[in-house]
Amino acid sequence: MPEVFIDGKSYEFEGQPKLLQFIMDEGLELPFFCYHPSMSIPANCRQCMVKVGQPVKDRDTGEYELDENGERVIRWFPKLQTACNFDVTDGLVVKTQESDELVERAQKDNLEFILINHPLDCPICDQAGECPLQIQTYKYGPEGSRFEVKKVHKPKRVQLGPRVILDAERCINCTRCTRFADEISKSYQLTITKRGDKNYPTTAPGETFDDPYSLNTVDLCPVGALTSADFRFRARVWEMNQTPSIDVSNGKGCNIDIWTRDNQVLRITPRHNPHVNDYWMPDVGREIYPLFNDNRISRPSVILDGENQIKSSWNNAIETFGEQMEAIKPEEILAIGSAHASVEENYLFAKFGNLLGISTPLFTPHIEPGSGDGFLITDDQAPNTNGVRLLGFEETDSKQLKTAVKSSNAKMILLLSDHLIDRGVLSADDLSGKYLVMFATNESETTKKADLLFPITCVVEHAASYVNVDGRIQRSFPAKETKYTNRRLDLEMTEGRLDRYGTKFDNWVTDENKVDCLPVWDLMALIGGRLGLDITYEGGSREVIKEVSQNMPAFSGVTYERMDDELGIELDTEHQTVKS
Amino acid sequence: MAADWRSFKPVLIPDIPNLDDIDVYIKNGGYEALKKVLSDDWTTKSVIEEVKAANIRGRGGAGFNAGLKWSFMPEPDGGPRYLACNGDESEPGTFKDRMLFEYNPHLFIEGSLIAAYAMQCSTIYVYIRGEYIDWIKMMDSALNQAYEKGFIGENILGSGFSVNFYTHPGAGAYICGEETSMLESLEGKRGYPRVKPPFPAQKGLWGRPTTINNIETLANVPLVINNGADWFKNIGAENHPGPILYGISGHVNQPGVYELPSGVPVLDLIDEVAGGVKNGKKLKAVIPGGSSTPVLRADQLDGVSMDSNSLREAGSMLGTAGLVVIDEDTDMIDLLWRIAHFYHHESCGQCTPCRDGTGWLEKILLKIKNGEGEVKDLDLLLDLTTQMEGRTICALADAAAWPVRHTINRFRDEFEARCKKSVHAIA
Numbered sequence A: 001m002p003e004v005f006i007d008g009k010s011y012e013f014e015g016q017p018k019l020l021q022f023i024m025d026e027g028l029e030l031p032f033f034c035y036h037p038s039m040s041i042p043a044n045c046r047q048c049m050v051k052v053g054q055p056v057k058d059r060d061t062g063e064y065e066l067d068e069n070g071e072r073v074i075r076w077f078p079k080l081q082t083a084c085n086f087d088v089t090d091g092l093v094v095k096t097q098e099s100d101e102l103v104e105r106a107q108k109d110n111l112e113f114i115l116i117n118h119p120l121d122c123p124i125c126d127q128a129g130e131c132p133l134q135i136q137t138y139k140y141g142p143e144g145s146r147f148e149v150k151k152v153h154k155p156k157r158v159q160l161g162p163r164v165i166l167d168a169e170r171c172i173n174c175t176r177c178t179r180f181a182d183e184i185s186k187s188y189q190l191t192i193t194k195r196g197d198k199n200y201p202t203t204a205p206g207e208t209f210d211d212p213y214s215l216n217t218v219d220l221c222p223v224g225a226l227t228s229a230d231f232r233f234r235a236r237v238w239e240m241n242q243t244p245s246i247d248v249s250n251g252k253g254c255n256i257d258i259w260t261r262d263n264q265v266l267r268i269t270p271r272h273n274p275h276v277n278d279y280w281m282p283d284v285g286r287e288i289y290p291l292f293n294d295n296r297i298s299r300p301s302v303i304l305d306g307e308n309q310i311k312s313s314w315n316n317a318i319e320t321f322g323e324q325m326e327a328i329k330p331e332e333i334l335a336i337g338s339a340h341a342s343v344e345e346n347y348l349f350a351k352f353g354n355l356l357g358i359s360t361p362l363f364t365p366h367i368e369p370g371s372g373d374g375f376l377i378t379d380d381q382a383p384n385t386n387g388v389r390l391l392g393f394e395e396t397d398s399k400q401l402k403t404a405v406k407s408s409n410a411k412m413i414l415l416l417s418d419h420l421i422d423r424g425v426l427s428a429d430d431l432s433g434k435y436l437v438m439f440a441t442n443e444s445e446t447t448k449k450a451d452l453l454f455p456i457t458c459v460v461e462h463a464a465s466y467v468n469v470d471g472r473i474q475r476s477f478p479a480k481e482t483k484y485t486n487r488r489l490d491l492e493m494t495e496g497r498l499d500r501y502g503t504k505f506d507n508w509v510t511d512e513n514k515v516d517c518l519p520v521w522d523l524m525a526l527i528g529g530r531l532g533l534d535i536t537y538e539g540g541s542r543e544v545i546k547e548v549s550q551n552m553p554a555f556s557g558v559t560y561e562r563m564d565d566e567l568g569i570e571l572d573t574e575h576q577t578v579k580s
Numbered sequence B: 001m002a003a004d005w006r007s008f009k010p011v012l013i014p015d016i017p018n019l020d021d022i023d024v025y026i027k028n029g030g031y032e033a034l035k036k037v038l039s040d041d042w043t044t045k046s047v048i049e050e051v052k053a054a055n056i057r058g059r060g061g062a063g064f065n066a067g068l069k070w071s072f073m074p075e076p077d078g079g080p081r082y083l084a085c086n087g088d089e090s091e092p093g094t095f096k097d098r099m100l101f102e103y104n105p106h107l108f109i110e111g112s113l114i115a116a117y118a119m120q121c122s123t124i125y126v127y128i129r130g131e132y133i134d135w136i137k138m139m140d141s142a143l144n145q146a147y148e149k150g151f152i153g154e155n156i157l158g159s160g161f162s163v164n165f166y167t168h169p170g171a172g173a174y175i176c177g178e179e180t181s182m183l184e185s186l187e188g189k190r191g192y193p194r195v196k197p198p199f200p201a202q203k204g205l206w207g208r209p210t211t212i213n214n215i216e217t218l219a220n221v222p223l224v225i226n227n228g229a230d231w232f233k234n235i236g237a238e239n240h241p242g243p244i245l246y247g248i249s250g251h252v253n254q255p256g257v258y259e260l261p262s263g264v265p266v267l268d269l270i271d272e273v274a275g276g277v278k279n280g281k282k283l284k285a286v287i288p289g290g291s292s293t294p295v296l297r298a299d300q301l302d303g304v305s306m307d308s309n310s311l312r313e314a315g316s317m318l319g320t321a322g323l324v325v326i327d328e329d330t331d332m333i334d335l336l337w338r339i340a341h342f343y344h345h346e347s348c349g350q351c352t353p354c355r356d357g358t359g360w361l362e363k364i365l366l367k368i369k370n371g372e373g374e375v376k377d378l379d380l381l382l383d384l385t386t387q388m389e390g391r392t393i394c395a396l397a398d399a400a401a402w403p404v405r406h407t408i409n410r411f412r413d414e415f416e417a418r419c420k421k422s423v424h425a426i427a
């Protein structure tokens, strides 16, 4: 196999890698700014300088020429080269900052240049703490500066678009943002204007950067030049917990990170998954985060005297539910599942009904034709339509659902997490005279109608799986605590820098903002207990998915471990499912 | 050794009135070279070989053998191929190509057509700096004439070879003279030089094989075809043969463009050709080939002639053969600051060392110019030139660094005299 020598060590390679990517793939390091693996390579930041040489071959024999010590004779390139756009070839010899003083010096020199016109306002900059410029300056930059003249001044607080704000003085002109708009989102809304050290990115006059993917440029920007209009000045990175998850705003299931502080989600950023969303996500997927914080249903509610919904204790709510169930025949109960809820939740919902003799749940997909863009925004407004299909739920359109709900056979309706009135599938009248039991996360017009309302955990509070439009099953992790969970005890939960390095008595640790809700698996155990059913899962959703994979052929072999290792699993969506 | 330069008769811009009129041009043997190469006696390969043998070294500044450059074009594959003619001419001290546009446009057009034929290009663009509004018009009317006579267009002179030829105005950016930046500009994009490889011969305009040549380079081509490579090689200096349009500016009595063989002694150009230093002043220095080439002190000029070897030995470069003559009253700090200002203003801003380095150089020089500099600033300047040189995408950073380094090194006393006494001088 061909080999390349980096700082005196030999590495084998396949194909035609670029040197910088190869170095990173080998776990080595080079400072860089402009390179991004999913975009074109402009080699403009000039940070990734290395020294490279080719072994000299004898013209006639094709053999490597050797010096008096038997070492290969190397012809060094006369200039240092940027590694990002340099092709790795057989026998190439590379010296990085680790083994060559000139390279180390060149990288330092380059950082000195970048910093002279940079405002160095890290203490008030959102990027601080996750800033490639800050990090690489600490590692490879000069100590102090020889710059004693005036910095260039450029526009600040420029509203490039509704969601993105530019501070042109912080910009290091890497063109990642403009390349994103040209090559990835293809909105062509950004360009660099002016020349030389007056350069900065902007839109055409009168245009606004309203690209539906605009916030990706904030992630891409290696400095704090582009910030999110919503998130800026809200939190320091090190104050937040970062938890992997799945975007539930549509059917694509973009892989994301959820950033929380004090049990509030403060921002959502994309997480790399080459099979789904690469490095990107649509802005709408980020904008839904208030759903996880606000307007949450906390504690169960019951309707008294057919009028007012009032909060109730869990015991009372479960007892009420038990009494109602005992008074009714299973045939008189209609169960409605939800593409907005996870596989585990829907499965348990169906299993519970099945044990009581209630027929298989119906569900109505939440699809808005024409709203997708063929990229990461789908017509499907729900994250788990395929999951519910594969569980064998009976798929109905709005009309069929309406008929079923209004049928005189249906006296009680069990509704899982689908705001059917809000999305216009049902009207409030359709439900009159029915006893509505709803399991939901957020208040809505629909939940107002519930005779009995159980608050359940939302995607950021539990581990659960969702099957996206392409049939890929992926899962979330609990990112924020509920009243009944504790970050330090729950091994599924991540720890932020403060959890790890702070103490319990530091004043940033708070018990606020914990919602009084239960995951469906815990709730079902309680309700089941009241009705004499044994539906307990000691291992929580992890155990539920194990059971799903054993009982449902479409999910065979699915485990959390595999989803984590393989960044989700492609399911055989064609597979005929067995009705549970 | 070639004949004395004094007996040379101009061939690029011969002394013939109204040569820009195509009929006059034809009457004086114009377009014969084109007819020749399109005849059965010549092949595309033999044209390239002849031009290569003549060793026409690029007149755009880098001095690359034109025929050799043409030979880098890949075999035709049926798709479009381009010749892009570089008439951006924006380096301070350089103003020769516009003489061709004005006085002998057809020589350049004919040379371009021969080049396009040799490389089997389907389209020729001539990129002309935007400020040359009148010269763009001149070129347009010359092209129209050539179209009318059937020298450009479909099936030229019944040979089966077809090519189109367009002018394209620049928009005031020096960087668009850098060849790959020019390609971006031609494509309607921002003038950012491209990273190489791939080279234009592989991936040029719209990703297709493209060759870029300077206007004067191409104007030499018909001369080579008509008179042969040997004739051309015998003009002027052996290492850089042929006629040269010397642009002489600065403190001389008769500034202008003069056509002479390469290799004319620098002092002869100043004293005999350009009528000597103005107002009887003494010569202080010369920038021999456009503002990016290192300045030479008057005492470095003995025996130095305008060819690449001689100038390299003297510590400079031929560049575009645009000489800037500097008299004894000139403030070198002022001059250098002005040059640094130019490169700062013209850096495209893509690469870090150039974008931020050019500005830093200018600002320090301004400080020194205003009497606020210190000696350590001179060393900082020298350091910065090393930090910039050879570390960027195009050669503009080098072009900005060289004058600073060499002017300081060659006039160090003058710079130091302007500096404040360092407060840290003696502990």
Ligand SMILES: Cc1cc2nc3c(=O)[nH]c(=O)nc-3n(C[C@H](O)[C@H](O)[C@H](O)COP(=O)(O)O)c2cc1C
Residues within 6 Å of the ligand: B057, B058, B059, B060, B061, B062, B063, B064, B066, B086, B087, B088, B089, B090, B091, B174, B175, B176, B177, B178, B179, B180, B212, B213, B214, B215, B217, B218, B394, B395, B396, B399
């Ligand atoms: C910053 C910069 C500016 C340049 N400007 C010009 C120019 O105005 N005209 C030109 O012919 N060449 C210019 N060049 C050189 C071109 O890149 C290129 O080498 C030349 O056009 C090739 O033609 P030649 O081989 O016939 O000389 C410039 C180069 C650089 C780096």
Ligand code: SF4
Residues within 6 Å of the ligand: A170, A171, A172, A173, A174, A175, A176, A177, A178, A201, A217, A220, A221, A222, A223, A225, A226
């Ligand atoms: S705004 Fe950020 S991403 Fe865009 S060019 Fe500047 S530094 Fe790069």
Ligand code: SF4
Residues within 6 Å of the ligand: B175, B192, B193, B346, B347, B348, B349, B350, B351, B352, B354, B355, B392, B393, B394, B395, B396, B397
């Ligand atoms: S060296 Fe200067 S002009 Fe050339 S590409 Fe880089 S920044 Fe632009």
Ligand code: FES
Residues within 6 Å of the ligand: A032, A033, A034, A035, A042, A043, A044, A045, A046, A047, A048, A082, A083, A084, A085
């Ligand atoms: S990463 Fe920017 S030049 Fe290589």
